[in-house]
Amino acid sequence: MDNLKELEGKRLHDYNEVKMAKLVSPIWVPGPVIVGAGPSGLAAAACLKEKGIPSLILERADCLASMWQLKTYDRLRLHLPKQFCQLPFMPFPKNFPTYPTKQQFLAYLKAYANHFDIKPDFNRIVVSAEFDNRCGYWRVKTVDLKKEEEAEYVCQWLIVATGENAEAVVPQIEGMNEFAGPIFHTISYKSGDMFGGKNVLVVGCGNSGMEVCLDLCNYNARPSLVVRDSVHVLPQQMFGRSTFGLSMCLLKWFPMCLVDHFLLVMSHFMLGDTAQLGLNRPKLGPLRLKNLSGKTPVLDVGTLAQIKNGKIKVCRGIKKLTQHAVEFVDGKVEKFDAIILATGYKSNVPSWLKDTDMFSEKDGLPRKEFPNGWKGVGGLYAVGFTKRGLLGASLDAKRIAEDIENSWKAAKATHVLAFTCATSPR
Numbered sequence: 001m002d003n004l005k006e007l008e009g010k011r012l013h014d015y016n017e018v019k020m021a022k023l024v025s026p027i028w029v030p031g032p033v034i035v036g037a038g039p040s041g042l043a044a045a046a047c048l049k050e051k052g053i054p055s056l057i058l059e060r061a062d063c064l065a066s067m068w069q070l071k072t073y074d075r076l077r078l079h080l081p082k083q084f085c086q087l088p089f090m091p092f093p094k095n096f097p098t099y100p101t102k103q104q105f106l107a108y109l110k111a112y113a114n115h116f117d118i119k120p121d122f123n124r125i126v127v128s129a130e131f132d133n134r135c136g137y138w139r140v141k142t143v144d145l146k147k148e149e150e151a152e153y154v155c156q157w158l159i160v161a162t163g164e165n166a167e168a169v170v171p172q173i174e175g176m177n178e179f180a181g182p183i184f185h186t187i188s189y190k191s192g193d194m195f196g197g198k199n200v201l202v203v204g205c206g207n208s209g210m211e212v213c214l215d216l217c218n219y220n221a222r223p224s225l226v227v228r229d230s231v232h233v234l235p236q237q238m239f240g241r242s243t244f245g246l247s248m249c250l251l252k253w254f255p256m257c258l259v260d261h262f263l264l265v266m267s268h269f270m271l272g273d274t275a276q277l278g279l280n281r282p283k284l285g286p287l288r289l290k291n292l293s294g295k296t297p298v299l300d301v302g303t304l305a306q307i308k309n310g311k312i313k314v315c316r317g318i319k320k321l322t323q324h325a326v327e328f329v330d331g332k333v334e335k336f337d338a339i340i341l342a343t344g345y346k347s348n349v350p351s352w353l354k355d356t357d358m359f360s361e362k363d364g365l366p367r368k369e370f371p372n373g374w375k376g377v378g379g380l381y382a383v384g385f386t387k388r389g390l391l392g393a394s395l396d397a398k399r400i401a402e403d404i405e406n407s408w409k410a411a412k413a414t415h416v417l418a419f420t421c422a423t424s425p426r
């Protein structure tokens, strides 16, 4: 709970700083402004650079790929083979393993930024972005949290690259304030180091929850996993190939329902009946479910074996928390020392992007479905919101650069006029 309070405190602190900040005159950016220096923002900047178009990346953190650097656990590896995670124009080094570690992925991203000479403007949080109908340009307001300075950027193209995982989803659970032990989200979890011998409840059975449970086992903690609904667990590899790669290959030849059927038969053969372990499968197959709802199947990296041998217990949904225990919806009550919320992430776009129809207020994702969600109106673009990981981000980045290239040359001629209009007082 302390960690959550700290998070709340920081938000309030950030807000106060926004109010304190001093405003300076607008800055004209000749090329696109990209919000976010994660893999998607870097990919967009690189694709633009390849076309001779300069861009400016505004990033709230003090480093690139801040989600990977600051908000992920130590044992994390890419869960898809590296060829499906590389950004445009630069493959992973040959000596990297099939599933690079988090540190290797970060090294790759830093090398990528160096290669394309991408230098994001760090510590600059975008607090609002609005299309100015008066002159037909975007006004992007930022706050430099370190210098306590506000700045406004004016540009023709705005590329949203703040990610599907910008903020932690923290559910409100009855009794949360009464629970005596720590409660924190996976963004603050690094390793099971401090949990040896402890009873830890992990809430949520996505890839994060499953992997955190495995990590806790490796540190001799006693994890329990909350599975409130159904989940598809698939082996990471089949026939020596990645399940993802194999599925992509089969989809070229067979309809999705047939590939789903194949995946389920193979998973049953390799992993057994997961329902026997308390992990009921959804009615829709894994690929159809991903396509319709965006819900990612879990790729098993060893957690299932620990559930089978009883080292990880599976629990139903939580009813409420008391000082030292958790009551579940099936009436069971168990004592826990700590709770880790592996309850996922959400986009933060609705909190800063004003008056556009492109993004849904509800989930902060583009309203248009894949593959059409990358382009809005008035020079607005989205990269990395396809629910298709790094592969989807690369596709978006290439499309965006091609689209902007068409208007870039024509626009250069009119920018002198625009500059005068956009930077004059409103």
Ligand SMILES: Cc1cc2nc3c(=O)[nH]c(=O)nc-3n(C[C@H](O)[C@H](O)[C@H](O)COP(=O)(O)OP(=O)(O)OC[C@H]3O[C@@H](n4cnc5c(N)ncnc54)[C@H](O)[C@@H]3O)c2cc1C
Residues within 6 Å of the ligand: 035, 036, 037, 038, 039, 040, 041, 058, 059, 060, 061, 064, 065, 066, 067, 068, 072, 076, 077, 078, 079, 080, 084, 085, 124, 125, 126, 127, 161, 162, 163, 164, 165, 166, 208, 345, 348, 352, 383, 384, 385, 388, 389, 390, 391, 393
């Ligand atoms: C634990 C975990 C593991 C994953 N593993 C894989 C994997 O193996 N393969 C795969 O393909 N995908 C994976 N994903 C999906 C993941 O979303 C992508 O890998 C990738 O990080 C997406 O990049 P992004 O740039 O779109 O978003 P992010 O990496 O989240 O980057 C967005 C950036 O925007 C910045 N930002 C946000 N709001 C603002 C603002 N208002 N102003 C300024 N800056 C802002 C953030 O600080 C951040 O640096 C994983 C996700 C998680 C959570």
Ligand SMILES: NC(=O)c1ccc[n+]([C@@H]2O[C@H](COP(=O)([O-])OP(=O)(O)OC[C@H]3O[C@@H](n4cnc5c(N)ncnc54)[C@H](OP(=O)(O)O)[C@@H]3O)[C@@H](O)[C@H]2O)c1
Residues within 6 Å of the ligand: 076, 077, 078, 079, 080, 171, 186, 203, 204, 205, 206, 207, 208, 209, 211, 226, 227, 228, 229, 230, 296, 317, 318, 342, 343, 344, 345
């Ligand atoms: N490279 C890797 O190995 C790796 C590792 C971790 C994550 N990832 C990726 O990162 C992204 C996010 O994964 P994630 O696992 O963090 O989030 P996620 O896939 O969104 O899963 C969140 C889980 O929390 C559950 N949940 C939410 N609120 C709950 C509540 N109040 N009570 C009980 N359960 C609750 C959800 O259940 P419902 O389904 O019922 O809502 C779901 O099972 C995914 O794309 C994932 O593939 C990759």
